[in-house]
Amino acid sequence: MDVIYRYDPYAPLVTRKILDSQAAIDTLIEGNDRLIHLVERMQERTFGAHAGEPIVIPLSPLTSGLPLFPGAVPTQAPFAAVLGCSDARVPTEAVFDQSFNDLFVLRIAGNVLASECLGSLHYALAHLKDSLKVIVVLGHTKCGAVTAAVDTHLSPDAYVNIASTFALRSLVDQIQVAVRGSSHALDKYFGDVRPKQDDMYRSLLVGVTAYVNAAVSALELKRELTRHGTIGPEVVFGVYDFESLRIQTSPALIPETPRLRPAPSNAEELAEYAAELVNALMSLTENDREAAYLLSKHSWDTPCPRTP
Numbered sequence: 001m002d003v004i005y006r007y008d009p010y011a012p013l014v015t016r017k018i019l020d021s022q023a024a025i026d027t028l029i030e031g032n033d034r035l036i037h038l039v040e041r042m043q044e045r046t047f048g049a050h051a052g053e054p055i056v057i058p059l060s061p062l063t064s065g066l067p068l069f070p071g072a073v074p075t076q077a078p079f080a081a082v083l084g085c086s087d088a089r090v091p092t093e094a095v096f097d098q099s100f101n102d103l104f105v106l107r108i109a110g111n112v113l114a115s116e117c118l119g120s121l122h123y124a125l126a127h128l129k130d131s132l133k134v135i136v137v138l139g140h141t142k143c144g145a146v147t148a149a150v151d152t153h154l155s156p157d158a159y160v161n162i163a164s165t166f167a168l169r170s171l172v173d174q175i176q177v178a179v180r181g182s183s184h185a186l187d188k189y190f191g192d193v194r195p196k197q198d199d200m201y202r203s204l205l206v207g208v209t210a211y212v213n214a215a216v217s218a219l220e221l222k223r224e225l226t227r228h229g230t231i232g233p234e235v236v237f238g239v240y241d242f243e244s245l246r247i248q249t250s251p252a253l254i255p256e257t258p259r260l261r262p263a264p265s266n267a268e269e270l271a272e273y274a275a276e277l278v279n280a281l282m283s284l285t286e287n288d289r290e291a292a293y294l295l296s297k298h299s300w301d302t303p304c305p306r307t308p
């Protein structure tokens, strides 16, 4: 099977115009859908009826964002800023199917709002405000930083070993707001019968915290920008799900749930969101829940089984 990127330097130069936050959000979601569709077609052609047919992806100088001729230097003009995790499995441009000069990207383990990230965003808002239409906090499922924060919460004795340096503790501590909010939501759901040390409880807590942590960073970011009097692009958040490759704001595929969601405005909205997540997660069948959230269940290291 061939995947062909077909570059046409003479394609019409129609500049993409992204005029507001909603158009920017739509562009990001369309890009994520393109990635999902591409992978579906690759899998279909690996195992299905259309084996052998190439997949052709058209590229023009503008969609690739690359210079058309030697020495051409583009003006920096991203339409979205993205605060994402450093996890190597979640390359920001790739999961949104965007290219050079589309995204202003900040990556840090656990997508926490470190002061340097905030400073970078202040820079972007000051110097790129004509093009920048939305700010996205992007978490992901099965996040190592979130898992470490959950483990320090569930096993305080192990805290010093898990977060063994000042810098690591700083990072893990920033995620505790999300861990505690998620734990509280799960405890309210389970009542007195919660299986606190159980592996499933840990997996559920990691699963919920991935979403709540993205919402916490978005809330903090929105507050910080408001505090500094910045009237800028909308702040939204979402989570990249490894099983579906989909960026979403609920672990269950509930049709009306937005793929990217506005940042919560206050603690009450955050708590409502955590409760909503727990209900959504518990609405999945036990098998689906296990498949999606038991941390060690799946691996991409397995060789692809060949079709007969």
Ligand SMILES: [Zn+2]
Residues within 6 Å of the ligand: 085, 086, 087, 109, 110, 111, 140, 142, 143, 144, 145, 146
């Ligand atoms: Zn991560």
